[in-house]
Amino acid sequence: xxxxxxxxxxxxxxxxxxxxxxxxxxxxxxxxxxxxxxxxxxxxxxxxxxxxxxxxxxxxxxxxxxxxxxxxxxxxxxxxxxxxxxxxxxxxxxxxxxxxxxxxxxxxxxxxxxxxxxxxxxxxxxxxxxxxxxxxxxxxxxxxxxxxxxxxxxxxxxxxxxxxxxxxxxxxxxxxxxxxxxxxxxxxxxxxxxxxxxxxxxxxxxxxxxxxxxxxxxxxxxxxxxxxxxxxxxxxxxxxxxxxxxxxxxxxxxxxxxxxxxxxxxxxxxxxxxxxxxxxxxxxxxxxxxxxxxxxxxxxxxxxxxxxxxxxxxxxxxxxxxxxxxxxxxxxxxxxxxxxxxxxxxxxxxxxxxxxxxxxxxxxxxxxxxxxxxxxxxxxxxxxxxxxxxxxxxxxxxxxxxxxxxxxxxxxxxxxxxxxxx
Numbered sequence: 083x084x085x086x087x088x089x090x091x092x093x094x095x096x097x098x099x100x101x102x103x104x105x106x107x108x109x110x111x112x113x114x115x116x117x118x119x120x121x122x123x124x125x126x127x128x129x130x131x132x133x134x135x136x137x138x139x140x141x142x143x144x145x146x147x148x149x150x151x152x153x154x155x156x157x158x159x160x161x162x163x164x165x166x167x168x169x170x171x172x173x174x175x176x177x178x179x180x181x182x183x184x185x186x187x188x189x190x191x192x193x194x195x196x197x198x199x200x201x202x203x204x205x206x207x208x209x210x211x212x213x214x215x216x217x218x219x220x221x222x223x224x225x226x227x228x229x230x231x232x233x234x235x236x237x238x239x240x241x242x243x244x245x246x247x248x249x250x251x252x253x254x255x256x257x258x259x260x261x262x263x264x265x266x267x268x269x270x271x272x273x274x275x276x277x278x279x280x281x282x283x284x285x286x287x288x289x290x291x292x293x294x295x296x297x298x299x300x301x302x303x304x305x306x307x308x309x310x311x312x313x314x315x316x317x318x319x320x321x322x323x324x325x326x327x328x329x330x331x332x333x334x335x336x337x338x339x340x341x342x343x344x345x346x347x348x349x350x351x352x353x354x355x356x357x358x359x360x361x362x363x364x365x366x367x368x369x370x371x372x373x374x375x376x377x378x379x380x381x382x383x384x385x386x387x388x389x390x391x392x393x394x395x396x397x398x399x400x401x402x403x404x405x406x407x408x409x410x411x412x413x414x415x416x417x418x419x420x421x422x423x424x425x426x427x428x429x430x431x432x433x434x435x436x437x438x439x440x441x442x443x444x445x446x447x448x449x450x451x452x453x454x455x456x457x458x459x460x461x462x463x464x465x466x467x468x469x470x471x472x473x474x475x476x477x478x479x480x481x482x483x484x485x486x487x488x489x490x491x492x493x494x495x496x497x498x499x500x501x502x503x504x
Contacts, residue, residue, distance in 0.1 A: 241403025
């Protein structure tokens with residue numbers, strides 16, 4: 083809009099803020115030109131801001147402020163110079179306009195669903211291209227027949243991914259030696275959830291202070307071909323899947339505390355290492371898979387044919403979750419599988435114990451806790467603190483007590499000695 087009066091920088095920034103927010107007054111300023119992008123601002127903590135772009139279908143995508151700067155710059159560039167001489171701004175002023183908009187805009191407080199069906203109302207991180215329906219799923223039914231335990235829990239867990247109120251403490255562990263469908267299901271989930279999916283790695287070198295930032299806006303994290311079966315007991319994983327708020331820090335950005343919506347799935351040819359504690363037992367949904375013998379047709383297009391059943395697959399998973407939620411309020415897994423897994427994990431601890439330690443109860447002396455840790459680190463090659471904590475819990479379950487002669491004397495594991503002491 084041409085004008086003989088030059089607006090101040092503050093007025094230009096106010097007008098751009100109104101434009102971005104879709105305020106009717108901006109139509110008069112910019113001759114009816116709408117802003118071609120939709121941005122909103124959230125404030126997880128006072129003084130800390132997040133910017134999101136709202137895509138078609140009310141899909142929410144968190145973006146850096148630079149995305150707003152770029153959008154303003156593009157819009158400014160498109161304006162005719164003769165009609166808008168004062169609103170043709172450079173990148174520096176576009177950044178100041180973006181920051182002004184971010185600070186003074188109404189804050190976005192709408193519920194963001196992790197995933198929604200095509201016709202479901204609401205904001206979401208990912209909207210499916212279909213609605214669930216009761217249709218035939220022959221390939222999926224055959225896939226399920228190769229699962230030797232926890233089939234109903236598998237269905238219910240996958241259905242719970244689409245329920246914002248579902249508890250996140252449960253994790254799915256697909257177990258098999260190969261050629262059993264684990265990879266098919268991982269790739270199917272990646273294709274289904276698209277930008278609400280994140281690939282994860284249980285190697286400690288990939289876990290740092292920025293790891294949680296990758297999980298914001300993601301509903302499903304998959305640890306494919308996991309070779310670290312003890313990771314599920316680590317402090318990191320217990321924190322990520324516990325349902326409590328976590329601290330999120332992006333490189334070069336201010337950190338903030340928020341709640342994640344991410345659920346986790348593993349595929350592995352190893353059993354998870356879990357103890358008999360109630361907290362560990364109730365979280366694991368272990369689904370053993372046996373090798374497949376055929377693909378109901380050509381192997382080359384199997385996964386595309388499997389994908390065509392997605393509306394029926396989701397229907398079965400969702401209704402399995404609803405049934406289990408009504409009956410139990412949570413997901414119930416097969417206790418025999420858990421018992422067997424715990425026994426296997428305990429065998430590993432027992433092997434370490436017999437290889438490096440001797441127990442002579444009633445000696446009124448023994449190893450100090452730091453000496454036990456030294457043996458575990460130097461001789462048993464335990465590098466992770468949670469592994470050492472697991473072994474200490476194992477000693478407690480074996481009835482090996484920590485004692486001290488008096489308050490001034492050091493604590494010791496009663497009757498526990500390194501192997502070479504005998």
